[in-house]
Amino acid sequence: MEISSDKILDAKGVSCPVPIVRTKKAIEDMEANQVIEVQATDEGSKADIKAWADSTGHDYLGTKEDGEVFIHYIRKAEMDNIKDEVTYSEIVNLEQLKSKLAIKEPITILDVREQEEFAFGHIPGAINIPLGEIEDRFDEIDKTKELHVICRTGNRSDQAAQRLAKKGYKNVKNVIPGMTKWDGPTEMIHEGGKTDDKNNNNE
Amino acid sequence: MTKTITTNELAKKIMNQEDTFILDVRNNDAFSDWKIEGKKVESLNEPYFNLMDGVDSITDKLPKDRNVNVICAKGKSSEMVTDMLEEAGYTNAYSLEGGMKGWSEHLEPVKLGDLKDGGAIYQFVRLGKGCLSYFIESNGEAAIVDAARMTESYENFAKERGVKIKHVLDTHLHADHISGGRKLAKNAGGTYYLPSKDAEEVTFNYTSLEEGKTIHVGNTSVTVQPIYSPGHTIGSTSLVVDETYLLTGDTLFVQSIGRPDLAGKAEDWVEDLRSTLYSRYTNLSDDLIVLPAHFSFVEELAEDGSVSARLGDLYQKNTGLQVEDEDKFRKMVTENLPPQPNAYEEIRKTNMGKMNPENEQQRDMEVGPNRCAIG
Numbered sequence: 001m002e003i004s005s006d007k008i009l010d011a012k013g014v015s016c017p018v019p020i021v022r023t024k025k026a027i028e029d030m031e032a033n034q035v036i037e038v039q040a041t042d043e044g045s046k047a048d049i050k051a052w053a054d055s056t057g058h059d060y061l062g063t064k065e066d067g068e069v070f071i072h073y074i075r076k077a078e079m080d081n082i083k084d085e086v087t088y089s090e091i092v093n094l095e096q097l098k099s100k101l102a103i104k105e106p107i108t109i110l111d112v113r114e115q116e117e118f119a120f121g122h123i124p125g126a127i128n129i130p131l132g133e134i135e136d137r138f139d140e141i142d143k144t145k146e147l148h149v150i151c152r153t154g155n156r157s158d159q160a161a162q163r164l165a166k167k168g169y170k171n172v173k174n175v176i177p178g179m180t181k182w183d184g185p186t187e188m189i190h191e192g193g194k195t196d197d198k199n200n201n202n203e
Numbered sequence: 204m205t206k207t208i209t210t211n212e213l214a215k216k217i218m219n220q221e222d223t224f225i226l227d228v229r230n231n232d233a234f235s236d237w238k239i240e241g242k243k244v245e246s247l248n249e250p251y252f253n254l255m256d257g258v259d260s261i262t263d264k265l266p267k268d269r270n271v272n273v274i275c276a277k278g279k280s281s282e283m284v285t286d287m288l289e290e291a292g293y294t295n296a297y298s299l300e301g302g303m304k305g306w307s308e309h310l311e312p313v314k315l316g317d318l319k320d321g322g323a324i325y326q327f328v329r330l331g332k333g334c335l336s337y338f339i340e341s342n343g344e345a346a347i348v349d350a351a352r353m354t355e356s357y358e359n360f361a362k363e364r365g366v367k368i369k370h371v372l373d374t375h376l377h378a379d380h381i382s383g384g385r386k387l388a389k390n391a392g393g394t395y396y397l398p399s400k401d402a403e404e405v406t407f408n409y410t411s412l413e414e415g416k417t418i419h420v421g422n423t424s425v426t427v428q429p430i431y432s433p434g435h436t437i438g439s440t441s442l443v444v445d446e447t448y449l450l451t452g453d454t455l456f457v458q459s460i461g462r463p464d465l466a467g468k469a470e471d472w473v474e475d476l477r478s479t480l481y482s483r484y485t486n487l488s489d490d491l492i493v494l495p496a497h498f499s500f501v502e503e504l505a506e507d508g509s510v511s512a513r514l515g516d517l518y519q520k521n522t523g524l525q526v527e528d529e530d531k532f533r534k535m536v537t538e539n540l541p542p543q544p545n546a547y548e549e550i551r552k553t554n555m556g557k558m559n560p561e562n563e564q565q566r567d568m569e570v571g572p573n574r575c576a577i578g
Contacts, residue, residue, distance in 0.1 A: 015277060015279055016251075016275070016276060016277065016279060016280050017251050017252070017255075017275075017279060017280040017283050018279075020251075020252045020255075021255060021283075024252070024255055043567070044276050044277070047230050047232060047233060048230050048250070048252060051230040051231065051232070051250060051252070052250070052252035052253075055250070055252070055253055151263075152263065153263055155260065155263045156263060156264070
């Protein structure tokens with residue numbers, strides 16, 4: 001592997017997290033498409049540099065081993081490709097959601113909070129699949145209806161919306177900020193699984 | 204100063220089945236390959252390199268009412284993340300000292316029972332790797348079976364009890380962890396036993412562990428009786444202790460059976476494994492308590508953290524013992540096996556005395572789960 005690098009970073013003799021902390025700092029001062037060569041002795045740096053590059057959008061070119069030293073090559077991404085805090089773009093606020101419910105639009109509300117949080121109060125008719133179980137339970141979600149994903153503050157639902165969109169779901173909306181600010185109707189689940197309407201303003 | 208938790212403190216929580224929350228900041232692959240598990244353990248994996256600009260992306264998922272135990276590979280990245288959490292107002296975050304590498308080394312002794320003529324048998328549970336070793340004491344003497352590399356744990360335990368380590372036994376040549384057997388025996392001036400069929404290439408002196416020979420622990424009649432049980436390795440030998448316990452090594456586990464391929468001889472050893480499990484062991488009493496050298500799933504741990512099962516029950520429940528058809532059995536133990544343990548060839552060579560890696564290198568070789576079962 002012959003790669004010419006624009007910058008060499010010496011991270012020898014230090015262990016994680018230092019090699020990546022330094023790489024991140026160094027790459028910030030570089031131009032897009034320039035290549036940085038990171039020399040490290042920490043074995044863990046190999047998997048971590050690659051995973052870090054993948055998650056930020058930089059291009060991990062590969063690793064050479066020279067005795068005890070790992071030489072990692074990374075090409076800096078175009079600014080547009082840097083995945084800085086990706087957020088899902090299709091959003092709906094709580095007022096919009098409330099009016100959709102009021103006129104009984106045929107939408108599905110997917111609540112991705114944990115079961116316990118859901119049990120203590122959720123929008124009537126919402127289905128509950130905790131974020132951690134989404135990947136395993138795609139099948140339970142109706143693809144044909146407009147899907148509104150909600151959680152407590154909008155973070156988990158953002159992640160869920162991204163995953164669903166990636167999986168090919170059309171019409172996915174992230175509801176923000178989430179249940180903390182929801183003042184519309186809710187229902188609770190009592191022990192034993194019975195649901196109970198409360199504060200049902202729409203009736 | 205970063206707030207930390209020791210492997211000892213964390214192990215106690217997990218053994219006592221306290222609700223434990225873990226934030227593992229290693230990369231996703233490392234996490235899915237090998238992680239801290241427990242019946243009441245809840246974990247979240249977010250690599251430290253995604254948190255360098257701040258922890259906002261995960262604070263929503265962290266509990267407020269429980270401690271957040273932050274874990275990485277060696278204990279440094281977890282310190283960074285713990286500090287950041289602290290700054291963000293999470294005063295309940297603690298970094299695990301030594302990370303997964305340290306976790307892999309922790310041994311937790313659990314008493315299994317008293318012996319008929321006095322004395323007791325203890326199981327040393329290595330939570331991080333799923334390895335189980337045994338300490339049998341009676342009347343001032345001790346025998347240790349399938350000892351881990353961390354010999355001080357057993358030596359301190361012996362010292363606390365005022366017993367002398369007389370016999371150190373390995374049921375087979377291990378491929379998943381470096382044996383502490385030779386070192387323990389040498390330090391204590393005791394005898395080191397190894398089955399001779401597994402010792403053909405070893406570079407050191409040992410006493411052959413042979414069926415028909417009885418090893419006495421203490422002056423009382425606690426006997427350790429070997430039974431030749433090949434299959435996981437050609438020399439694998441089980442031990443019957445005090446007519447009550449059957450130490451099966453890596454031949455029979457609670458939820459699975461041993462794999463025959465770690466010395467590269469799966470096809471040759473399948474027959475041996477079959478006859479050990481389907482005829483030799485069936486001649487033994489159903490009431491023997493099986494004590495294996497590994498567990499694979501945290502579900503195998505009992506309330507007190509120990510791992511054991513009645514032999515008769517395993518013949519009812521263990522799926523590896525229910526395969527009547529020989530071809531099916533052959534397929535099961537030779538095909539679709541899990542990946543081999545990390546550095547297993549080097550570990551075997553080290554256990555033969557052919558390699559003498561430095562301590563730090565030995566620690567690295569043992570990283571990862573044990574994977575001695577077929578699945």
